[in-house]
C-alpha cells in the first residue's frame with residue numbers, strides 16, 4: 001500500500017473510532033491533479049435525504065481549542081484565526097505532544113494532521129519559486145500576494161512574540177531572526193525566501209505559520225455553519241476533517257448542517273455511480289482559487305477580473321463629480337465578470353484624467369483620448385497575459401504551469417472582450433461626431449499635400465501614414481494653420497479657425513523652456529531653412545521658427561489622437577458631450 005493510502009486509511013479508522021460516519025459507497029482516491037477526492041461507488045443513485053458524512057463536533061479543530069492552549073487575550077477580536085494557525089503549526093511541527101485540558105490533541109488528530117498537504121502540494125503561488133512566479137508575472141495574483149505576505153509576517157510575529165516563554169521551543173530565537181531580517185531589509189523580496197518557506201522546521205517559525213495559513217484557507221470551513229457557537233469574528237474558521245477531503249465545484253448543490261453534535265453533509269443533486277462527490281466552496285474566482293487553493297477552473301461562472309486606477313492627488317474628487325463622474329474616493333475600481341462588462345464610466349474617468357484645464361465637462365476630445373488610453377491599458381494587460389514563458393528548468397511543477405496558463409487565459413478573455421467592445425465604442429463615436437481626420441486634410445489641402453511630397457518624397461497618404469513622417473506632417477500642418485492669415489484666401493478655406501485659435505492661444509500663453517529649445521533644435525535644423533527655400537509658398541509664410549514647432553507639438557498632445565483600430569490620425573474638437 002503506498003504511504004499516502006496508508007495515511008488515509010489510518011485517518012478513516014481513527015475517524016470512525018471517534019464516532020464519525022461515511023457512507024459505505026464513498027471511496028477516497030488520489031490523483032496528482034486533484035489530490036485526495038471522493039468517488040461515489042453505489043449501484044443505485046444516492047438517496048438524497050440521507051447523510052453522506054457525519055463528523056462529531058468534538059472531532060474538529062477550532063479557535064476555541066487554540067485559545068485554551070494559548071490564552072484568550074493574545075490576539076484581539078477580529079484576528080482570532082491567527083491562534084488557530086499556531087495550533088495547527090504546533091500539531092504539525094512540534095515533536096512534543098500538545099495537551100489541552102488533559103487531552104493529548106496531537107495523538108487525537110495525528111492521522112488527520114499527517115494527511116494534510118505541504119505548501120507545494122497545495123500549489124498556492126505563495127510556495128512557488130522565483131522562476132515559477134515568472135509564469136504569472138504582472139497578474140493580480142502576484143500583486144495580491146506581494147501585498148499580503150508582509151501582513152502575514154506582522155501578524156505572525158505580533159502573536160508569537162507574546163507567547164508565554166515556557167511554551168516556546170528552543171529554536172524560537174532563531175525563528176524570530178526572520179522578522180528582524182524582514183523589518184530591516186528595505187527591499188524585501190519574497191521570492192528570495194521561497195526555499196525557506198518550503199521547509200518549515202520549528203512550529204514557531206514563519207514558514208510553519210504560512211503553511212498553516214494555506215491549510216486554513218484551502219480547507220477551513222466558516223464557523224457560522226454552527227449556530228450554537230457564535231463566532232466572535234465574521235471570518236472565524238475551523239477544520240472539519242473528512243468534509244475537507246471533498247473537492248470543489250461551483251455548481252455543486254450541497255447542505256452542511258450541525259445536528260445532534262454532528263456536522264452532516266448532504267448532496268442535493270443526483271449522485272450516480274462513478275461520480276465525484278463534490279462540495280462547493282462558494283462562488284470563487286480563479287484568482288482566489290489559485291492563491292488560496294492552488295487550482296483554477298477553466299469554466300468558472302464565478303470568475304471575474306477588474307481594473308483599478310488611482311486619481312492623482314492633485315486632482316480633486318469634487319472636480320471629478322462636477323465633471324459628471326460618480327466617484328467617492330481617489331481609488332476607483334471596476335469589476336468585469338460574465339454578466340458585467342467594463343462600463344463606459346471608466347472611459348469617462350480617463351477622459352477626466354486627460355482633460356485640459358479649460359475643459360470642465362466631457363468633450364469629444366477628452367473622451368476619444370480617454371478611450372485611446374483605455375485601449376492601450378487593455379492592450380498592455382492582454383500582452384502580459386498572453387506571454388507564456390517557457391520554463392528553462394524542468395524541475396518546475398507541471399500542475400503550476402497548467403494552472404498559470406488557465407488562469408492567464410481566463411483573465412485575458414475578459415480583457416479581450418472589453419478591448420473589442422471599446423474598439424466598437426471608438427468606431428461609433430467617430431462615426432457619430434465625424435472629427436477631422438488627417439487623411440481628409442491631406443485630401444483637401446492639396447497644396448500642402450504636394451509640398452509634403454516634395455519634402456518627404458512620399459506620394460500617397462497611405463505611404464505617409466506608415467512612416468514616422470506622418471507625425472512631422474501633422475506638426476507642419478498645425479503650424480500652417482497657425483499661420484493661416486498669411487496664405488491666400490483659397491488656401492485658408494482648408495485651415496479651420498478653431499485650430500488656428502487654439503494655436504494662437506497657446507502661442508500667447510506658453511513659456512518655452514530651454515530644454516524644449518534644446519530638444520527641438522536638431523529636428524528643426526533638419527527641416528529649416530531647407531523647406532523655406534524649396535517651398536516658400538508654404539514654409540516661408542508667417543512664422544516657422546523653433547517656437548512654432550514647440551507650440552505645434554503641444555497642440556498635437558492636446559488635439560491629435562491616433563485611432564487604435566487602424567492608426568488613423570484624428571484632430572479633435574473640444575465639443576461638449578453628455579456623460
Ligand SMILES: C[S@@+](CC[C@H](N)C(=O)[O-])C[C@H]1O[C@@H](n2cnc3c(N)ncnc32)[C@H](O)[C@@H]1O
Pocket residue numbers: 033034035036037117121122123218219244245246247248249292293294295
Ligand atoms: C478542501 S481540500 C480538498 C481535498 C484535497 N484534494 C486533498 O488532497 O486533501 C482543497 C484542495 O483540493 C484541491 N481541489 C479542490 N477542488 C479541486 C478541483 N476542482 N480541481 C483540482 N483540485 C481541486 C486543491 O488542491 C485544494 O487546495
